[in-house]
Amino acid sequence: MPKASSAKPQKTGAKQRAIQRQVDAKTATKSAKAAGKGKKNGKSAEEKPMQAGARRYPEPPMPAQHLQKPGKEAVLDLQPMYDAPFYKGSGKLDGMTALITGGDSGIGRSVAVLYAREGADIAIVYLEEHEDAEETKRAVEAEGRRCMLIDGDVKDRDFCFDAVERVVDEFGQLDILVNNAAFQIHTVEFEEITDEQFDETLKTNLYGYFHMAQAAATHIREGGSIVNCGSVTGIEGNKDLIDYAMTKGGIHAFTKSLAGHLIPKGIRVNAVAPGPVWTPLNPADKPAEKVKEFGAHSKMKRPAQPEEIAPAFVFLASPQMSSYITGEILPVIGGY
Template sequence: MASTKRAALKTARQQRRIQSATDAKDATKNSRKKAKKPAQAGAKNYPTNPLPKKHLRKPGLEADLVLAPQFEAAAYHGSGKLDGRVAIITGGDSGIGRAVAVLFAREGADVAIVYLNEHKDARKTRDYVEAEGRRCLLIDGDVRDFSFCKKAVAKTIKKLGKLSILINNAAFQEHADQLEDITEQHFDLTLRTNLFGYFHMAKASLPHLTSGDCIINTGSETGLFGNENLLDYSMTKGGIHAFTKALARNLVAKGIRVNAVAPGPVWTPLNPADQSSKKIKDFGKSSPMGRPAQPEEIAPAYVFLAAPSCSSYISGAILPVMGGPSN
């Protein structure tokens, strides 16, 4: 018994010695925290805060951004992972959708871009897809309308021959400080774009998808952790994650994979068309890497999930691309 007590006292003294050493170090530290330096973990340095103070009119044109999002991914070399495939990308005119379209084309896929009415952005995306040697079809319209979604799929098959990959990416986002500030019209627009649009496009596409094909949905960190100023948007992104998992279970027997990418903050027109010019300068600053991602940093995740050579055994996954562990 005495030996047990002595051992316990010895351990306690050891703990106190370690504590004292740490306390001494803490006492000599500068009381002011050093500013976190944005992390650059890739092949090049990406823009950091403060970002340009620019507020865009919705739906937001990438062409109007002072700091152009980086989507060309010059360091990414294609290897035929998507040869012979055809993809529909909603919201493919700009941002993440544009970057995905370019990389899909680099991997050998033809692409149909579905967008609302951002014609200038869409034409630029088409130019880049065609520069990769692939065909690009532009289809403008509202994914809230099921009849439009059916026509978009039919047009894709008529012009490009088939459909192999659906990327659900179109979104509406508008912040609100409190729940009472969200009008019924605002709430309805968010849900019908972000949830109904994904549902409609999946339903319209499914009759044309076969074993080896896939659906990839764009989720968000807000769907995992919530955001106090994006209540309705967070709700829809959480719903997209659940829809992804449920649909994956529903379609697994048919050999159709369903996954989602959940990005953190990304420099696209979506956020400058939401946040004020004052707030947008700090967009992405609170992320683990201390900066927002550029679209070209997110797009390879979609290639990974689209290519059977990379992810034939992955379905129902929510792939976080957030610059590190978050929340």
């Protein structure tokens, strides 16, 4: 059996941390200049965060914590809520196998758990966060399903194809691909986005999705699906995430285009476009003081938790629920 490891995850993680250090240094200088201006975080006594879920979710201020890239969920002061204890499975994915990139933490972990609860075996691809990946595996196996861990870099085309082959060898099939792995970092000045940062963002978020989809499309059976993780930034843009928003808009266009191409094969392709979600991605992106305000400016005045986003991925993967849906972008952003 070929070994699906790009042999570069540690190198990629080191590169992402180097980019992060450069941006952090510039951001710290600008933040110091902006301090003392009395900016409010957008939450007033009249505008309390909205709580409409099965349980109460954390509200800003969030923990003022800044993580090193790529971001480990295990060290977050406030652990994301991913296990959705009130979500009851009903066999929507019985007998299926799903491959989830970035499945070690955040949205990817919650999707893995809910897919398992719906009857699917799971394979997750992750970069170098082994502790997070093992926790996801434990959670999937607690649902009574099998879980395969594959570490590597989705920027590497050979790794993507090798990973898909490993999944098919292990489980005998592939029915669902979830493209979720991502790189983002806030940059206040457009002119300061380096070629290195631009390259890392585009190759992780676009090349990674493209290579995984290309590798999976030849194996996904009729009735299967590809679900891409887009973003509200790909719909509305974001002045401090120009390169990231650019890739998310590209993912939305890729979703629509690939959907039309794969219709003859009976494979549906859709995307979920989340708003602010409490995962390691943002504390590994913004300075600690900015992290405190994360989600405060959304309509609901708080960030989502991963378990609030994951059911949308179930909906779009389930042939019982979305058999007539392809090429769609489903925003889950807490209100426009």
